[in-house]
Amino acid sequence: MALLVFLLLFGQILLCTGADTINSTTPLSGSQKIVSQGSKFTLGFYSPPKPQSKTISSTSDDYYYIGIWYSTVPLLTPVWTATADMLVSAPTAASLEIAKDGNLVLRDQTRNRQIWSTNVSISSNSTMAIIRDSGSLELTDASNPSIVYWQSIDHPTDTWLPGAKLGLNKITGVSNRLVSWKNSADPSPGLFSLELDPNGTTQLFIRWNESVNYWTSGPWNGKYFTLMPEAAKNIYRFQFINNATESYLSYSMEEDSLVSRFIIDVTGQTKQLIWMDSKQQWILVWAQPQPWCDVYALCGAYGSCTNPLNASDTYCNCVKGFSQKVQSDWDLQDYSGGCKRNAPLFCETNSSSAHTQSDKFYVMTDVRLPDNARGAVAKSSQECQVACLNNCSCTAYAYNPAGCVVWHEDLINLQEQYSGEGGGTLLLRLAASELPDQQRTSELPDQQRTKTRISGSVVGGVAAVLIILAIMSFFLFQKCRRDRTLRISENAGAAPTDFRYTDLLDDIRSIDSLLLDLSTLRAATNDFGEGNMLGKGGFGMVHKGVLPDGKQIAVKRLCQSSTQGIGELKSELVLVAKLRHRNLVSLIGVCLEEQEKILVYEFMPNRSLDTILFDSEKCRDLDWERRFKIISGVARGLRYLHEESQLKIVHRDLKASNILLDLDYNPKISDFGLAKIFGGDQSEDVTRRIAGTYGYMSPEYAMHGQYSAKSDAFSFGVLVLEIVTGRRNNGSCNSEQYVYLVNLVWEYWTRGKVIELIDPSLSDHPSHVDQVLKCIQIGLLCVQNRPEDRPTMSSVNVMLSSQSARLPSVSMPAFSDGLSGRSDNNSEAASSNGMTITKLEPR
Template sequence: MAKPHHHRRLASVTTTTLLLLAVLHIVRTAAEDEQPPWPICGPEPSSGNYPQNSTYDTNINLLSASLPRNASSSAAFYATGNVGDVPNIVYGQALCRGDVANASACESCVATAFGGAQQACPLYKDVVIFYDLCQLRFSNRNFLLDDDYIVTTYWLQRSRLVGSPAFDGAVGMLVNATADHAVGDSSRRFGTGEVGFNDRRNPKIYALSQCAPDITPEVCRNCLNAIIGQLPKWFSRMTGGGIFGVWCNFRYEVYSFFSGRPLVELPQIVERPPASAPPVIPGGEKRRNSTGKVVAILMPTIAVMLVIAVVYLFCWRRRRPEEDAFLPSQSATSNDIQPIDSLLLDLATLRVATDDFDNSKMLGKGGFGIVYKGVLPDGEEIAVKRLCQTSRQGIGELKSELVLVAKLHHRNLVRLVGVCLEEQEKILVYEYMPKRSLDTILFDYEQNKELDWGKRFKIINGIARGLQYLHQDSQLKIVHRDLKASNILLDFDYNPKISDFGLAKLFGGDQSEDVTSRIAGTYGYMAPEYAMRGQYSIKSDVFSFGVLVLEVVTGRRNDASHNIEQDVDLVNLVWEHWNRGNVIELIDPSLCNHPPVDQILKCIHVGLLCVQRKPASRPTMSSVNIMFSSHTVRLPSLSRPPFFIQDISVSESWTAHSDAYPPGENSTVMSSNQVSITELSPR
């Protein structure tokens, strides 16, 4: 049975940097599990008790009247607060699990937790209690300070699993994947996951990770790393378990214990059967004969392996210079999430997967080449991006896209499967998105009826989360530079994934913007400072996102040439209607089933904020996510967005800015965005 006497101290080096976890006391628990609630009474020995009907008792009751309501009304279902004055002040923190059904369920759980805490730990000044859907702590000491991270953890351990260590590897991989998702989720710091496991009794493993929403990604990451690091020591071959702390927690089981679809789904892990041991033959002479036979078998095998190794090294040294220029050095990829070599795919496999690049398999075509649908031998569906021999996207751009996407892992970014560089081919292989790109559905009169408001808001939210990851939450700081509807791919459930990183730029250190003499991107989505002066920053992506939001709400392109009934670009059309107070007329007519007008108007307001003329007036993507998730945040006032010059074709696009960028090295290259996947001029 799990015992609640496990103490942790997280000492912050700075308020938002690394946390050090010191194990003060660990008690091994029995194998049987215990159902919640899981209380921890008085984690601090000096906390003491309080008299019944005292001022401290009254302050706890006052806190219990406000904290559940505050937590349930928060977008992240999280609240902190305090009541009273020293020495009878009570500090409190309440957090509901990210999959809690609604605000009512959250409020009910926290209210129950107050009663449960006082019942399980009567008259204790400092109590932590964990329920299935929420957790609560109150104390007479301010544990909310950054320099006062006292994290008391509750350990849950299930009965042992009779099986192979491969189970532990699957658990570790899944829990870390849910932790990655929680760190990247700026609104809730919450992640769930599922992985298939080739075991008759336990065919699937489920996991959950969560941090307090008000801590930074760095603090969340280090807190989760500290407790997940205990998996190999204390949870080996356990069918379930978890560590629950004030600031972060994880849990895994062999049954589905959370609501909704998992946010992270890993491919099934197949356990390899152990090699059979050679038979034991009694008798010395027989043993010598057996040894001789083994040597006779092994020596030729070893010789063949040595020959293969020599041939491989010879071929490696003679690899084409183009491949050497493409593949980063070991030092450059030492921190990659997956080694670049592991991404290499052979051309023969891709020819089979695409029926030798048959036209019937074509998904899209652009200036860079063609994208095909394929199926790998293991059944995985893929999108094969094959560059033309004459494509202006060269090795440098392909390398940029490969290295960036290989490093980035987020549910709203397209996943890179592999790369092929054989026979002068330049091919990138991605996961296949069955709903293809957003523009193929959104701007089609018939197909856009599939996109009810729920799906559209999910798409807007997903793009915003993916951009925040690129700009802020990932280890890299990346400006996409070509965010548009055709570069938003949709999976079967209409979850959006940002794709096409061929034009992306990596920012280092404190760099906030850069200037280029070669402007590459898509007309209608470009921020004015980028189109006119070559200046780009994360606010350039914010501008493109704002255009996307307005397109999703209205179902119209930001291009008058595609809309006969409008003589101005979409951004200014929306602005004019917003000023006149009749912007609701621009909502896509296909949204006829009583969509939530207030939420739609908020999206339009946020979209117009993102397309403000001055970059400083545009919000960051983290602010955008807060605006979407909060019901209390007051949105800033708006000013007129920039005007667009209409009816510019690709071939003559440079003439619009000929004074600043004449033809040649400083030419401006744009796209009319009439294809689903577009690659343009390299950087």
């Protein structure tokens, strides 16, 4: 008896000190744990962390599960849970033990009942459970551990570990699949799953509620899944097996030292994450589907999805007239419960009050129309609306060229700010009390059109009077304009004959104080002598000068024969003269005498960024503090251009040679020759003449001529990667093959080795590694393929300035392989598609 007591006590001591096995004499309970031999994984009772929120009390009772988590990761990260749908009130009230039949079971000691079991047939009653460094809990023969009766790796929950099989047993029909947690604090099975196609095709599906396939990886091509090429460029070695008995995918790690995992998240996305010790957090490498709103029914009934810019932003909201059904679930990222009406419909109240109004319709434009639409017989939008009102179960309708469609069920899969296929205008049925008078659509569309025609007649009469007045004003203005042009021409010494030059003179009518004499500039620059030259390009030359008051200047003199110069001068003159920001170069003056086209700027002692950054010796002057100052300053300047100035401006030619540095290395964005002004509501434009610099152009601009603020964001991303790595985007001049920097950074990022690309001259500043890695991630976010996936410059500024902001996940960037050929560095080139390239020398 004494010996038995000793063995039991000895077994408890072993468990408390991290033994890796459970046997018939050493059950596990309370705070006891077992740890794998290499101390990589731990098995024990855990309680999921509860997020802080207004609706979740931090003092609420804890609940526990038996599971496996990483031993080396300080942030509790379960990879497997035995009792995912059965919680334990307290670890001391439960015991994980070997039963008499040899199975591993979890018992509730207070109720003397079995909660969970491995439930396999075992030929021997002498078994033990052992936790492996692979993260798998194995039930083996006690006398011969190579005989494995059961292993947790064959029964995954939400995490797919290396060596595990994700696939189908063709004999038993059992599918090894991942199932998401219900919410971020509840590991019980949720609505989303990742599994191999049960119909036998070689592709993965993400499914909703075991019924709807809303994402596919594409077929396996022997190396990777066709719609997941990023999986072939990362740190994994995949293996796909398909034979008569089974079909499965497994993987192993390229580097065993890396801690990485695949999960199916509560958001309905499958994700690859890597633990980064320096940040003490999991870093998202990629996620599929990339847009949150592609997840089926993510926001539940009457929930509307909006793809957010930042991972911390809210992407589910209730539509007008609805509120969260269970707020506490939403706080835990479980939106499946959806939203509930704030006020019942008129037809549901059976009210006969004279003061009760009939239901109204709220107009939702640019939305992805919900699923489960039904056709209705209607020849007009008026008849379509009546058809919906006459049926109390009708919740919304839409009328388009295809006819009338109505919805008689809860609305799911709504997405706002949507312009893709399946989008349109939805009229949502609400109680009249939910809509202010100006938002109600009690008048049917046909009635609205009648009123519009009447109003149009009245407006037309007024417009006619205004047009007459405008014509009279125009002739008066033209007379004043001609008089002014002649006055300026006399001062210039020659009468301009080119109408474009005349337009240029008109552009400076409000900035006369900027006019400088040509004789002053000749004296300041030693008659534009070569000894004062700072740089030259296809547009002309830039000279250093000193004004009579001692002020140093940079004089940009456009070639008189340059047709590009006229447009560039006008753009810079109009834009820079009206812009005032500490991170934009300041315009001092302009000279237009004797048909000259000259712009005068403040002088930047440290010249352009590229002259220092890409020089093996000078780059040492750019320590990390200065580089981060440059990155932050350029980001502030772009935010001003895009969002804060009186003009909404897209630069279109942001690059290292167009970033000038003052004496203190403060950056100034320069060269607005290609900049474009957008209207108040304008977000993008298209041009047939694509001008800019290879490597910095966004794919939509380079290929299709589409440009927007997100095009500048792309150029900024390339610039950030150049600043961090100290490498030119067009590769080494001595290389035989063009090297696209974005490709290189992405490859190293996915392999977890991106730190190796940091400029070697920064090696003396290891304390800034976290900030450097953050900048790399921001750079990769800015060069993503789709413009809508790139952050705005406001968001970039928040990311740069905040110490706690959670950065969005990075998806595969745009690889413009079609632009990867080597270019002639000594000439201004034009491609076969008419693209012109601006090649500017350092200033």
